[in-house]
Amino acid sequence: MLTLLLIPLRAFAFVLGLLVVISTCISALRTFVLPRSAPDTISRAVFIWVRALFELRKKRLETFVQRDRAMELYAPLSLIALLCTWLICIQVGYMGMYWAVDGQSVYDAFKISGSSLLTLGFTLVDNLPTTILTFSEATIGLILIALLISYLPTIYSAFQRREGAVTMLEIRAGSPPSAVEMLIRYTRLKRLDELGEIWRSWEMWFVDIEESHTSLAALSFFRSPQPHRSWITAAGAILDVASLVRSSVDIPTDSQADLCIRAGYLALRYIASFFRIAYNSEPQATDPISISRAEFDEALRELEDAGVPLKPDREQAWKDFAGWRVNYDTVLLALSELMMAPVARWSSDRQLDTTSENVLRWRKGGKPIERHEFIPPSSLE
Numbered sequence: 052m053l054t055l056l057l058i059p060l061r062a063f064a065f066v067l068g069l070l071v072v073i074s075t076c077i078s079a080l081r082t083f084v085l086p087r088s089a090p091d092t093i094s095r096a097v098f099i100w101v102r103a104l105f106e107l108r109k110k111r112l113e114t115f116v117q118r119d120r121a122m123e124l125y126a127p128l129s130l131i132a133l134l135c136t137w138l139i140c141i142q143v144g145y146m147g148m149y150w151a152v153d154g155q156s157v158y159d160a161f162k163i164s165g166s167s168l169l170t171l172g173f174t175l176v177d178n179l180p181t182t183i184l185t186f187s188e189a190t191i192g193l194i195l196i197a198l199l200i201s202y203l204p205t206i207y208s209a210f211q212r213r214e215g216a217v218t219m220l221e222i223r224a225g226s227p228p229s230a231v232e233m234l235i236r237y238t239r240l241k242r243l244d245e246l247g248e249i250w251r252s253w254e255m256w257f258v259d260i261e262e263s264h265t266s267l268a269a270l271s272f273f274r275s276p277q278p279h280r281s282w283i284t285a286a287g288a289i290l291d292v293a294s295l296v297r298s299s300v301d302i303p304t305d306s307q308a309d310l311c312i313r314a315g316y317l318a319l320r321y322i323a324s325f326f327r328i329a330y331n332s333e334p335q336a337t338d339p340i341s342i343s344r345a346e347f348d349e350a351l352r353e354l355e356d357a358g359v360p361l362k363p364d365r366e367q368a369w370k371d372f373a374g375w376r377v378n379y380d381t382v383l384l385a386l387s388e389l390m391m392a393p394v395a396r397w398s399s400d401r402q403l404d405t406t407s408e409n410v411l412r413w414r415k416g417g418k419p420i421e422r423h424e425f426i427p428p429s430s431l432e
Contacts, residue, residue, distance in 0.1 A: 061151040068147025075140040076191065082133070083198040088265035088325050097136050098269075101129045115393060119278040122391055126272035134199050138192065142168050145188045152180045168192040206270050209263040214275055216256045217285045223249075226279050227395035230291035231350045234300065235357040243302050243360075246292075250311040253289045257311070260286075261318035265325045271390065279393050287383045287398035290315045291376070298371035299351060301360040316379035323382040326389060330381045336374035341384055341401050344369055 078093040105125050112118045142164045149160040153176070163176060167185040169192060176182050224233035237243050260282065264271045275281055293308045293315075323330055331338070347369055355361055362368050386392075387399035394400045 061154070064147040065151035068144040068151070071140055071144030071147070072191070075137050075144065079137055079195055079198060082268075083202045086266055088321065090268075090325060090327075093136060093140070094133055094268070097133045098129045098272075101125065101132050109391075116278055118391065119274065119393070123274050126269050126274075129272070130199070130202075130269055134195065137195055138168060141188065141191055141195070145184060148184055149181060152184065153178065164188065202267075206267050206273070209259070209267055209270055210273055213256075213260060213263070213270075213282050214280075216253070217275060217280050217282055220285050220288065221280065224288050224292070227393055228285055228288035229396045230288050230295055231353050231396070233288065233292050234295060234354055234359050238354075238357055238359045243300070246296060246302075247305050247307050249289070250293065250305065250307040254307070254311045254314045257286070257314040257318040261321050264318075264322050268325060271322065271326075281387075281390065281392040281395070281399070283383070283386050283390050283392050284395035284398050286315060286319065287379075287387070287395065290379055290383070291397055294372050294375035295350070295354075297375060299354075299361055299368040301362045312375055312378070316382070319379050319382040319386060323386060326386075328382065328385045328389070330385070334377045336370070336377060338377050340373050340376045340380045341403070342373075342376060342380075342397055346397075347372060 075093070078091045081089040081091040082094050102125065105122060108121055109118050112121060142161075145164040145167070146157070146160045149155065149163050150157060153160070153163075155163070163181070163185065165171070167188040170189050176185055220228050220233075223236060224230070225236075234243075237246065290312055293312045296302070297304075297308050297312070320330060320332070348365070351361060351365065351368070381403065383398055384401065384403050387395075388402060392399040
């Protein structure tokens with residue numbers, strides 16, 4: 052009678068174990084193989100839990116340099132934790148199948164599964180079904196480790212492409228990058244008419260990070276070699292330069308700047324969508340932005356004092372700038388907070404008052420938010 056009762060239980064254990072193994076393999080394929088943006092539950096859960104541990108440590112640190120040094124290991128350790136999680140899931144899943152097929156104790160199933168997964172070979176099996184399972188488990192274990200090894204060169208290649216442009220921007224826009232500083236330097240060098248090359252190169256850069264930072268999601272959290280640099284503040288600076296040029300700087304119109312802005316805000320939106328950060332996908336030019344009119348006027352005074360040619364109608368310039376900025380304002384600030392970016396003008400020096408909600412939406416999703424209130428830089432001390 053007991054044996055008859057165990058039959059459905061063993062069948063359930065086998066099916067459950069098989070589902071765990073299949074789900075884990077699909078998670079690995081989505082993360083390492085699938086060349087598109089495909090959020091995965093296991094990967095997201097691992098990165099969230101590891102981030103929670105790092106946040107506990109970060110709260111005890113006083114300076115940004117200390118916090119940056121602590122967070123530099125977040126992405127690499129999360130990838131290792133993800134691999135360990137997959138291996139544990141594979142082992143647990145096969146334990147259920149071994150127990151269902153061979154009828155051994157849970158401890159024996161654990162030894163067989165561990166020996167097969169890590170290809171140690173210290174536990175022998177003597178029947179065909181169990182032998183087939185051990186071979187398949189060993190194959191999956193080797194494939195998972197091989198996938199991680201092959202994944203690293205890809206992610207570091209994309210990292211180098213990203214950081215090359217970020218490093219070069221420090222030469223042009225200072226550190227941390229500032230749109231105002233970049234325009235002043237280009238004016239001093241009499242190179243305002245050469246901004247077109249910036250728009251073209253950064254349009255390609257935005258296209259590249261959109262593809263790489265959604266298909267290789269861990270790359271978003273890999274920090275720059277220098278603590279004062281960040282890919283997200285660099286993106287914000289370039290978008291602000293283009294927005295200022297199109298709205299306020301009195302030079303011949305270059306439609307390439309428009310394309311650069313569009314490439315930029317689309318890239319940031321796709322990355323924000325991957326992390327389930329809410330934003331208004333159809334903002335209006337009259338919607339509020341995080342930059343105040345006073346900050347905008349102060350920036351124009353700095354540009355004017357440096358000899359940058361400006362358009363005479365400041366009211367229209369403000370409306371045009373706000374109309375460009377509203378396309379990327381929310382996602383820029385939310386991603387800056389999520390990536391713990393260094394303080395930079397007009398991006399990570401301010402926060403949405405719904406920052407925590409926005410940053411945490413990548414865990415659980417949410418509907419786009421129509422409007423936001425903003426916390427100015429002076430309130431972030």
